[in-house]
Amino acid sequence: MTASTAPARPESEAAATSPWVERLRRVGRALALPAGSVVLAFLIGAVLIALAGGDPLASYEALACGGFGISCFGGETPALQISNTIEFITPLLMAGLAVGVAFRAGLFNIGVQGQLILGAIFATIVGLRLASLPGVILIPLLMLAGVVGGALWAGIVGVLKAFTGAHEVVTTIMLNYVAYNLLNYLLINGPMQAPNSSQISLPVGQNAQLPTLIPQEGLFFGQPGGAYHASIGIFIALAAAGVYAFLMRRTALGYEIRAVGQSQRAARYAGISVRRTIIVTMLISGAFAGLTGGLMIAGGSLHYLYADLKFDTTGFDAIAVSLLGQNVAIGVVLSAILFGALHAGGLVMQSDVQISSHIVEILQAVILFSLAANFLRSLKLRLPSLGREPAKPDGMEAAQAALQAEVGSTAAAEGDGRA
């Protein structure tokens, strides 16, 4: 409507800038808000800690120590803290990508936890059954099994969505509960329960475990090598992020996924099969989730399947990771690092300064609020360049785009900035 009064952006601005500057600026624009949100959240968190009777500076020192291995004054070994953080980042990153790929197609996958469990089950089965195979064969097989398990579980969602229109939020939540019960069945007096135990399976053998970054024998940074659990799983996850970026930016499939996420009608116009794309997207999302499960079994510190996996929050934290990272590979990597570090740091914070690690959850929430609400926009009056870019995940613009089409606004970008 009114926005149709806004003509195209003046060309002078464009003519002067080279594509590199433009690209850099875009990266900067994308990063400025999340970074600002984090800073803001820490300020609010400091107030909370002070109110709870803690010392914010000491708390944040402990948090930074646990998270990044810096400012460690409690006798912690920085390298060990970094190793722990890497261990936490790995599944968060992997699962964050799973959520992200679905968001890109306009699908809200709340079912990563269930898909991850299926992946872990499949991976454990392969790890135990084929234990005699050498690592170079077994580990890829185990990961593949995880991928298959996760993709299978998410594929059900995709097929139901594509052919019956069943809403993915409902189906993923339902399948989560089915997965929890399947896990219980297998591990509690079930076929996968370890003979002399309960609630857990046998661990997968050495051959099925991912090589760790630091050798398991000997002393490193004053600590036994076995204490460092960070494995090459982080490289698998980072490689997955690379694949994700490549898929989204450089492939026709990624192009089609993004198109479907923005407008199904437009996708049909372009000859894209919406059904097929939804199914394929869910398969990819589930594959990432299943790989997360595989990484949790082959990497990490526990190499067995455990029933408490149903209370594990990785699949849900991943939603926050993906949202914070705005479903872009680099964003998901950065926010997984942040969330992994916050989690690891929270544990140290509690042990060092006795500030409940649950303050970390409040910090995470404030970061998300601040990002979503774009509080920094209020600074816009003073700093006109800040906060113009809508801080909105790619996949969720579809509805807005549709609305804008309806009301005939042509200058939505300006509109968002104005709003």
Added chain:
Amino acid sequence: MSTEVRADRPAAPGGEAPYAIEMRHIRKAWPGVVANDDVNLTIRKGEIHALVGENGAGKSTLMNILYGLLKPDAGEILINGQHAHISGPRDAIVRGIGMVHQHFMLIPVFTVGENIVLGREPVENGDFYDRSEVDTRIRALSDEYGLHINPDARTGDLPVGLQQRVEILKVLYRGADILILDEPTGVLTPQETHDLFAVLRGLVRGGKTIIFITHKLKEVLEISDQVTVLRRGKVIGTVRTKDTNEEEIARMMVGREVLLRVDKAPAKPGAAALRVEHLTVNTEQGLPAVRDVSLELYAGEILGVAGVEGNGQSELVAALAGMLKPRSGRIWIGDRDVTEEGARHTRHAGLAHIPEDRRGAGLILSFSIAENTIFGHQRDAAFALRGMVLRLHEIYAWARRLIKQFDVRTPSEETPARALSGGNQQKVIVAREMATQPKVLLASQPTRGVDIGAIEFIHRRIVEQRDAGAAILLVSAELDEIRSLSDRIAVMYEGKIASIEPPDVPEERLGLLMTGGGGRQTHPAAS
């Protein structure tokens, strides 16, 4: 009942104030754009005042300010000579202002009655919606103004003309004295337009004041008493309709001489490029839309499809483009039967398609222009290795070429399509669809909502394509566009082709054909 509605409005100051509305020094700016720049507008009581200007001239912004939807940065508004602070539509309604929006403010899933009374609902027993009272009131209102409608019909099921009637009733129901109509005729047939004008004249006789926003100059001359022209957010001037003519208003709007006719040589039709036999298509909801249509489209000609919106044109185009599966019948492009091929392969067979819904289908607004220039071709070998990995270098080069050739005004090929004006967005689509040198081009509402400069440009390109040997199917709600571009005109009515006419067919005959051959178009809900 209308007395009750009027009761809570401040009493009009009597006859001494000659102006219904005075807007003084209105300014409204967005970052980087001044939509209204020191605008003064004066509307006399009881007149029909036309507000004209190109898309983006600031007409809608001005009227949204008057209606309280937008806050001006500066300026003041007087209504009936009194200063009015309008901070929302509620204030505007209380002061007797009503607005019929270009994009209807109707809720498709609500009944006609619910839409009309929304915001002023009669209630019983506390807060319960009183349906029988609603029916009574609407009947009374319909009788008073001769606007008949069934209050219990589902609004989304009505044809556009009737939806507009609902909008007008909505405004009248609120007891408006000053009616703003934003581009009301864009979606109407000549007959419906004619009827609308009769209604408007009746309203003015009954003491109402009307502001009429349009870009159709003929209508301005036909209906208005005064004309105010806006250009780039500024008032260019206000003239009495009697003292002006089409050319002058056009010049004021655009700021230069405008060619109102399209120059083209006579068509040299070749072989049939598109053949359709006994095509029957349902809407996505499964309702019959196209019924047993057969036609041949020849290389080197433009076949215009005229018709009231909702008579199957959209579905015909969608079926031809492979977006909708026909229920029966066959479609050939050249010798190739593409009936079952789907959009992707139909495109490969040589078909290009400028869709009617630019933002909803033709573009992905968040995608860059470069990405949009391969939309639909994303798996073509030229842009994707083995149809999988995008060749970004080629895509960017391609985009830069199209931007240059089609004069798309954009900072760079990486700019998101969202940031472009409507005209430039449309140019991106036109560029993409024409650049493949299609055998068949479906152009659906190719100039809707774009400025005059872009319209001229797009018309010229369509004729160029024809002269280069493409077969063009042009669907448009603008009869002028159809008549000036087409070599033949097909009229669609209720899913069938009622007739195929020469381009110089009288407008009256077209109108007649569009409404079923003679009688007024009637809809069950209208009785």
Added chain:
Amino acid sequence: MAILSQLLQVLVSGDFWQLALRDGALLALPALGGVLSERSGVTNIAMEGMMLTGAFFSVVAALSFHNPWMAVIVAMLAGGAMALIHAFISIRFRADQIISGFAINIAAVGLTTFLNAKLSNFRGLQQVDPSGRLPTINVPLLDNIPFLGQVFFQQNIIVYVSLALLAIANLVLFRTRLGLRLRAVGEHPEAADTAGINVYRLRYGAVIMSGLLSGLAGAFLAIGIANIFNDNMTSGRGYIALAAMIFGKWTPWGAFVACMIFGVGDALAASTGVINVPQYFLQMVPYVLALVVLAGLVGRSTPPAADGIPYTPGGE
């Protein structure tokens, strides 16, 4: 066959349906909250967090006031406060409502766990004594009807409240002026705005209602059923309610039907000792059933047209 007769035996027992109805009614409250919020155009996935907050504060209040009604009010206010944050961020700041809702859920876990430890010195809040518990009401005479009496007339007071609220909400939503306006705001906020309806006020109201209802559900869970607060005790019920809302196509009764499927599921899970099926397969039944029903019978659920889209006056 033995299994079938065991199942039959369970299905004809009043206890089973009493339990199913209780848990169904519990879920119906946040689901109804979600319906109201989304009908007004604000996506709400925060019922889990609002419910958890309500549960926590109901116990805190019940322990200090020894009065369930005070506790219910406090719980509703707490849920409402969380909802207000969601509303403020979604409406005033036009935030992405999924992010905001998700943040509410995370914040609720952190906040309640943190405060629980703080207030109880790491022992967990105490149990609520009977003076602070929500009573079960046996409706005189009617509770003696065989079977039906037990199912419908020997329930916690909140069950009756929940069913009444469902009926009222249905009436308000589809029969009253307020409901018409609420739906208008969720379908086409501009149309509502241009008709002089205050879009923001209705949206705030609806979102806050979802908080009040979820808070009430939290109170029901904490001081009506469990009589205690445990960390994270809602254990995903808010998400189940979300699923029920979508399943029920954003209508109160539709959502209730879905809630009853899950209520029956809870009752089935409780009957694991009676029916000779591996416990965990029995517990899968409601979820598989919901999947099948959703895919086979319900099909596509289309949200209100403007659900999740922040409204800016003037069409931007």
Added chain:
Amino acid sequence: MSRTRMRLVALATCLMLLLPVLAACGGTSSTSGGSSANTIKVGLVTDTGGLNDKGFNSLANQGLQKAKSELGIQADVTQSTKASDYVPNLTNFASRGYNLVIAVGFLMASAVGQVSQQYPNVKFALIDSTPADAKGNSVTRSNVTSLLFKEQEAGALVGILTGMLEKQGKTPKKSHIVGAVGGQKIPPVDHYIAGFQWGVAKEDPSAKVLVAYSDEFSDPTPCANKTDTQISQGADVVFQVAGGCGLGVLTEGGKKGIYTIGVDTDQSASDQSVIASAVKRVETATFDAIKSVKDGSFQSGTVLFDLKNDGVGFVKGNLPVPADIQTEIDSVTNQIKSGAVTVPDTVKP
């Protein structure tokens, strides 16, 4: 405009990177470790139940806090929020030279097995289990003490009470049907239930014991629901063995007018229906373990807590125990203490 934005981005990025570094710079003067070198440092790692679990995590913490005030040790706690936190949390304390690291819960068996091997100089106490090796088999480590409880003995005593009441027709419904609701199916839970079954059967062989597991320790509703079902099957005494979840058993039982039995600690204040509690003195065990480190008497291997050393026991609730029943309980207690009878620790189907 663009330049302003660039500068801002740069500024924000620098701030982000600098914050921790600044924090580090600000505090380099402080020395690592505690000020007094000879203070005993004890770290406690909870399982995912957390400190508010009203069960063994909470009890262990109480023992730790008692040790802090009475023995003057440094006491630090970390809560695990996921199972994957166990090893990092244990390592965190072990790597910093804590004298004793306490792990709470059966599910941490393999985590303790792993970390204790890497840190042979750090002492570990594992509650409810023995450490497990990489293959999941139970192992002994020279630096680990396993604090195990003979829950079945406490379960047996509440079982005796229940059986006697049933036999004498003093239960609310005189139904000869009783129930037990477990949390997860893990050994410590099953020990209680096995003892309970044994006790009931000993006194009232005709009585039936219904057993159900909720698979939940925090949400009380499933436990309340299971109780409901058991009541509808005729149970008039229900034994909760499900921690925080099981509190739902007690209130549900109270609501339905049956008797209930508490677990781990005296839960008679939780509800009027609680007629007794089978207790397991995790706080004492924790305290003792800390004390043994403090006074140098720490011994690896397994420490068993049973009736004899008052590590488990029977606590009366809100029902006055008739003299004859009390006599029977006392006599069975003595028999168990003397080893004359052995209570089974596996649940009969």
